Amino acid sequence: MNRPVHNTSISRAFFALLRRDLLLAFRRRTELLLPVMFLLVVVSLFPLGIGPEPALLGRIAPGVLWIAALLATVISLESLFRSDFEDGTLEQYVISGHPLTVIVLAKILAHWLVAGLPLVLMSPLLAIWMNLPRPSMGVMVASLALATPILSFIGAIGAGLTVSLRRGGQLLSLLVFPLYVPVLIVATGGIMAAADGLPYGAFLGLLTAGLIASLTLAPFATAAALKISLS
Amino acid sequence: MNTRTGKNAFVLFIHKLGSPPWFYQFAGKLIPWFWALFIVLTLGGLYLGLFDSPADYQQGESVRIMYIHVPAAWMSMLIYGAMAVMGFVALVWRIRMMEILAMSSAPIGAAFTLAALISGSLWGRPTWGTYWVWDARLTSELVLLFLFIGVMALYHAFDEPRKAARAACLLALVGLINLPIIHFSVKWWNTLHQGSSISATGSTIHPSMLWPLLIMAVATKFFYAANVLTRARVVLLEQDVRKAWVQDAIDKKTTPFQKEDSDS
Numbered sequence: 001m002n003r004p005v006h007n008t009s010i011s012r013a014f015f016a017l018l019r020r021d022l023l024l025a026f027r028r029r030t031e032l033l034l035p036v037m038f039l040l041v042v043v044s045l046f047p048l049g050i051g052p053e054p055a056l057l058g059r060i061a062p063g064v065l066w067i068a069a070l071l072a073t074v075i076s077l078e079s080l081f082r083s084d085f086e087d088g089t090l091e092q093y094v095i096s097g098h099p100l101t102v103i104v105l106a107k108i109l110a111h112w113l114v115a116g117l118p119l120v121l122m123s124p125l126l127a128i129w130m131n132l133p134r135p136s137m138g139v140m141v142a143s144l145a146l147a148t149p150i151l152s153f154i155g156a157i158g159a160g161l162t163v164s165l166r167r168g169g170q171l172l173s174l175l176v177f178p179l180y181v182p183v184l185i186v187a188t189g190g191i192m193a194a195a196d197g198l199p200y201g202a203f204l205g206l207l208t209a210g211l212i213a214s215l216t217l218a219p220f221a222t223a224a225a226l227k228i229s230l231s
Numbered sequence: 232m233n234t235r236t237g238k239n240a241f242v243l244f245i246h247k248l249g250s251p252p253w254f255y256q257f258a259g260k261l262i263p264w265f266w267a268l269f270i271v272l273t274l275g276g277l278y279l280g281l282f283d284s285p286a287d288y289q290q291g292e293s294v295r296i297m298y299i300h301v302p303a304a305w306m307s308m309l310i311y312g313a314m315a316v317m318g319f320v321a322l323v324w325r326i327r328m329m330e331i332l333a334m335s336s337a338p339i340g341a342a343f344t345l346a347a348l349i350s351g352s353l354w355g356r357p358t359w360g361t362y363w364v365w366d367a368r369l370t371s372e373l374v375l376l377f378l379f380i381g382v383m384a385l386y387h388a389f390d391e392p393r394k395a396a397r398a399a400c401l402l403a404l405v406g407l408i409n410l411p412i413i414h415f416s417v418k419w420w421n422t423l424h425q426g427s428s429i430s431a432t433g434s435t436i437h438p439s440m441l442w443p444l445l446i447m448a449v450a451t452k453f454f455y456a457a458n459v460l461t462r463a464r465v466v467l468l469e470q471d472v473r474k475a476w477v478q479d480a481i482d483k484k485t486t487p488f489q490k491e492d493s494d495s
Binding site: 158175182 | 384394402
């Protein structure tokens with residue numbers, strides 16, 4: 001048997017995979033709306049449950065928005081590798097000859113565009129619902145824009161580890177939440193600092209550092225996790 | 232075999248530890264010594280700590296919780312680090328004994344973390360006025376407990392033990408980032424928890440309190456050693472139950488590789 005010759009370059013494979021995942025996601029438009037709807041519902045539960053007093057809502061707004069973003073991300077993570085695992089596409093990716101880290105990067109980017117970016121775009125509306133103080137609005141959107149990719153990257157590691165399990169979804173949330181805690185603390189700390197008029201640059205800097213670290217390191221861990229799951 | 236040089240003998244010894252029956256036998260010889268050392272050191276340390284050392288001028292007698300709380304907290308971080316290192320070795324070199332030792336360490340580390348959290352909480356009530364506060368050190372120690380539980384949960388979610396161990400070891404490595412966060416949390420953030428008074432270069436604690444603390448710290452290490460070796464032996468028996476060496480160990484009630492008797 002001849003060795004298979006792959007005549008696609010790595011960047012071609014990357015964009016082809018990105019296009020495939022986005023195409024698949026957009027074929028199920030209703031499923032695209034699920035994280036968005038979940039976010040809307042969860043955030044609206046807080047004023048209903050705690051009471052609509054504006055000052056109180058404004059004080060808890062950064063935490064509520066961020067916790068809702070975390071929950072929405074974790075829910076959407078289960079579908080990152082699951083369908084590809086079940087129909088064998090994931091195995092094809094592993095043996096394709098292309099670096100698995102690049103493949104994983106394409107999938108995570110597609111996941112963030114579909115599940116993370118809507119959170120960022122919806123956040124101003126939710127901030128108005130929760131009466132977030134005006135000075136911190138920009139920082140809130142920036143923190144979500146910087147850190148939702150971190151959530152996708154770290155979550156992908158958990159998704160890779162649990163993809164072969166029957167009840168992997170519940171375990172996935174248990175695994176990734178401890179890893180999300182530093183991101184949550186830094187992001188909400190920055191928003192609350194901006195609300196008080198204090199400097200917030202350090203918080204955004206830390207989030208950027210976290211983004212770069214997870215962007216460069218998480219694909220390797222995810223690829224290793226996938227290889228373990230498929231073994 | 233006996234004519235090997237010192238270095239080769241050491242390397243051979245390390246290799247032999249990777250063999251389940253040899254590890255089972257060797258660990259079985261070490262465990263009683265470790266338990267004995269743990270008991271002696273604990274009794275000595277607790278006597279010194281509870282009776283012989285002075286009460287704190289501010290905290291009074293409640294400072295004596297320190298002799299449990301601080302060693303437990305140190306062990307929680309040490310065991311996580313050890314689990315991560317063993318996990319790394321297991322992942323890179325595919326050594327089964329390392330997988331088993333790493334997974335056996337997780338429950339012990341979780342227990343020490345829980346002990347540190349509970350003893351710290353009990354200590355906080357008389358000294359800070361509250362059982363719990365969400366400052367950096369306590370929060371990151373709680374996150375450490377969740378990480379341990381996550382590793383254990385992932386390990387038990389798989390059917391195949393070696394695959395389970397590899398997945399859990401990878402998770403342990405990913406969570407290693409939390410360890411520097413815990414350690415430096417009192418330096419990086421304004422926290423209610425006390426800053427570090429012991430470092431590699433010296434300590435600000437008076438010797439009458441430092442000695443019991445260090446003795447208890449060493450005692451917990453022997454506890455961990457005895458406990459992890461016992462758990463590893465049990466796991467080996469469970470996993471290899473169909474293999475000949477386990478049947479020999481059970482039937483003859485002797486350890487493998489014993490010299491043959493004239494009547495066996």
